[in-house]
Amino acid sequence: MKDLTIDNITENVHFINGQCSDRRLKFIVERLVSHAHDLVRETRLSTEEWMAAIQFLTEVGQTCTETRQEFILLSDILGISLLVDAIDHPKPPGASEGTVLGPFHTHEAQSIEHGGGIASDPEGEPLLVLCTVRDSAGKALEDVKIDVWETDSKGFYDVQYANHDGPDGRAILTSDKDGIFWFKAIVPVPYPIPSDGPVGKLLAKLGRHCYRPSHMHFMFSHPIYDPLITALYLKNDPYETSDAVFGVKNTLVVELGRVEDEAIASKYGVKVGSALMKYDFVLVTKEEALNLRYQNAAAAMKAQGKKMDYLNGLPVPEVD
Amino acid sequence: MKDLTIDNITENVHFINGQCSDRRLKFIVERLVSHAHDLVRETRLSTEEWMAAIQFLTEVGQTCTETRQEFILLSDILGISLLVDAIDHPKPPGASEGTVLGPFHTHEAQSIEHGGGIASDPEGEPLLVLCTVRDSAGKALEDVKIDVWETDSKGFYDVQYANHDGPDGRAILTSDKDGIFWFKAIVPVPYPIPSDGPVGKLLAKLGRHCYRPSHMHFMFSHPIYDPLITALYLKNDPYETSDAVFGVKNTLVVELGRVEDEAIASKYGVKVGSALMKYDFVLVTKEEALNLRYQNAAAAMKAQGKKMDYLNGLPVPEVD
Numbered sequence: 001m002k003d004l005t006i007d008n009i010t011e012n013v014h015f016i017n018g019q020c021s022d023r024r025l026k027f028i029v030e031r032l033v034s035h036a037h038d039l040v041r042e043t044r045l046s047t048e049e050w051m052a053a054i055q056f057l058t059e060v061g062q063t064c065t066e067t068r069q070e071f072i073l074l075s076d077i078l079g080i081s082l083l084v085d086a087i088d089h090p091k092p093p094g095a096s097e098g099t100v101l102g103p104f105h106t107h108e109a110q111s112i113e114h115g116g117g118i119a120s121d122p123e124g125e126p127l128l129v130l131c132t133v134r135d136s137a138g139k140a141l142e143d144v145k146i147d148v149w150e151t152d153s154k155g156f157y158d159v160q161y162a163n164h165d166g167p168d169g170r171a172i173l174t175s176d177k178d179g180i181f182w183f184k185a186i187v188p189v190p191y192p193i194p195s196d197g198p199v200g201k202l203l204a205k206l207g208r209h210c211y212r213p214s215h216m217h218f219m220f221s222h223p224i225y226d227p228l229i230t231a232l233y234l235k236n237d238p239y240e241t242s243d244a245v246f247g248v249k250n251t252l253v254v255e256l257g258r259v260e261d262e263a264i265a266s267k268y269g270v271k272v273g274s275a276l277m278k279y280d281f282v283l284v285t286k287e288e289a290l291n292l293r294y295q296n297a298a299a300a301m302k303a304q305g306k307k308m309d310y311l312n313g314l315p316v317p318e319v320d
Numbered sequence: 321m322k323d324l325t326i327d328n329i330t331e332n333v334h335f336i337n338g339q340c341s342d343r344r345l346k347f348i349v350e351r352l353v354s355h356a357h358d359l360v361r362e363t364r365l366s367t368e369e370w371m372a373a374i375q376f377l378t379e380v381g382q383t384c385t386e387t388r389q390e391f392i393l394l395s396d397i398l399g400i401s402l403l404v405d406a407i408d409h410p411k412p413p414g415a416s417e418g419t420v421l422g423p424f425h426t427h428e429a430q431s432i433e434h435g436g437g438i439a440s441d442p443e444g445e446p447l448l449v450l451c452t453v454r455d456s457a458g459k460a461l462e463d464v465k466i467d468v469w470e471t472d473s474k475g476f477y478d479v480q481y482a483n484h485d486g487p488d489g490r491a492i493l494t495s496d497k498d499g500i501f502w503f504k505a506i507v508p509v510p511y512p513i514p515s516d517g518p519v520g521k522l523l524a525k526l527g528r529h530c531y532r533p534s535h536m537h538f539m540f541s542h543p544i545y546d547p548l549i550t551a552l553y554l555k556n557d558p559y560e561t562s563d564a565v566f567g568v569k570n571t572l573v574v575e576l577g578r579v580e581d582e583a584i585a586s587k588y589g590v591k592v593g594s595a596l597m598k599y600d601f602v603l604v605t606k607e608e609a610l611n612l613r614y615q616n617a618a619a620a621m622k623a624q625g626k627k628m629d630y631l632n633g634l635p636v637p638e639v640d
């Protein structure tokens with residue numbers, strides 16, 4: 001393999017990678033190389049531009065720390081994160097939709113009891129969150145683990161503070177026998193994604209703003225249900241239709257209510273007039289998700305004219 | 321822009337990036353997003369796989385240091401570097417071909433006089449390098465700056481040593497009025513590209529070896545000639561046909577000779593029997609290269625059915 005040219009290099013790179021014994025990795029790398037080479041050919045990418053891209057990617061990696069993940073941010077602003085979630089966690093009609101995880105989920109959150117508070121910020125407007133979690137037949141789901149996280153009233157997650165020394169604005173709850181979970185939080189605010197790094201500079205060059213509409217993150221896990229990574233967005237937020245990371249879905253937009261009477265206020269330990277967020281989540285089983293993922297993949301492969309084998313539900317080209 | 325799905329997200333990302341006032345950046349990002357999304361759709365990429373890719377890219381960035389560029393290495397082993405060079409530095413018949421820069425060029429090299437030595441390694445086999453540099457009409461080119469670099473006899477560049485404190489195995493020369501430049505070096509050896517980082521681990525997973533055939537790098541610069549980044553490869557090297565970075569071209573493969581008589585040995589200050597590498601390089605002007613780059617780009621765009629404007633010789637979609 002010598003004398004590689006603009007026209008023959010792609011086939012030759014495929015050939016040398018063809019020895020890979022991991023069929024799924026081989027397939028992904030084959031498609032990656034084809035697309036990367038086509039991108040270069042279609043744009044006639046210059047050496048100077050490629051070196052700028054190398055420099056950019058290096059800075060993205062080097063901006064990542066224990067508490068900041070700039071590559072996820074890059075993936076988010078290019079719409080890749082939402083696309084991967086849509087493919088990997090397909091939802092039948094009626095199930096709660098997923099959205100971007102974002103770069104600020106941590107494994108630090110502590111478990112709280114129903115009614116506990118997740119946020120310590122005294123500047124935040126108090127919010128009562130009342131939710132249920134059910135299956136697609138409407139059955140209440142007990143013992144679902146729910147991870148919730150949000151920013152403080154200034155739009156920053158706990159880990160974005162230099163003096164961060166423990167979780168805040170985040171907690172883990174477990175649904176009760178009626179599928180209910182509830183807690184106290186603060187009303188979410190719109191905020192800019194971190195814009196002091198290479199991804200922020202790219203957004204500026206693209207002429208895009210870096211704001212996300214007000215939202216609260218939720219992640220559900222249970223041994224027999226497909227993990228649901230989602231968020232609830234506040235209606236009429238100024239960034240509702242221009243989220244920097246493409247996360248908003250109509251079914252996830254909620255209108256805040258108010259705690260209207262003394263009985264409710266007293267039951268939940270809040271003041272009359274407090275902001276109230278209510279939502280009923282619907283999970284699908286892992287088996288339903290796997291079947292749907294497989295059906296969608298098979299339909300997509302057929303539409304592309306490809307005959308495939310499936311390994312763990314993921315397509316690989318047939319051999320011979 | 322809400323409710324983005326597998327099918328409509330790509331168009332919506334293009335729409336939001338359509339505000340970018342830099343037409344070339346807008347075009348490149350548009351193609352990047354299309355290819356990245358197609359890659360995800362074609363492979364039905366899973367969340368777990370995408371997170372592994374994010375982790376891999378983060379490690380690639382974090383492996384880069386002042387003296388190590390792991391993203392260039394990744395670009396090299398995927399054949400992207402060679403492709404970009406082939407597009408950006410097209411060569412008419414008769415001109416010396418280019419090849420990969422590699423991640424070990426530095427700006428530390430010091431100027432030496434003709435006949436000087438570039439390598440201090442006493443274990444290396446002495447090599448006399450005698451070259452000329454001409455234009456495509458055969459005219460000798462004076463005052464061309466030539467950057468040369470190679471590994472020591474163990475296959476390591478100077479910057480790969482922890483105790484590195486200055487250039488070795490590299491130097492800068494200037495061609496004389498007859499287009500001649502010559503120096504003393506050591507016979508190049510095959511060597512593995514750095515395999516202790518994420519790119520090395522990827523190569524192992526792909527079932528590929530990490531060796532480059534024996535070679536010496538050359539980079540030519542002159543105000544009116546197109547920069548030539550190239551290398552000479554030794555004939556019959558065990559890795560001649562399986563270079564980990566796809567750099568070998570037949571016109572760049574040389575057979576080492578020997579200094580056969582006392583007159584030559586005395587003239588160049590070496591021993592009779594010393595290894596000898598001779599090569600005549602041919603440069604093209606920046607104007608020739610620009611014209612050829614434009615012709616090739618226009619032909620490629622036409623073949624893709626695209627009508628384009630050109631900014632600084634690089635294509636951008638026509639507006640309206």
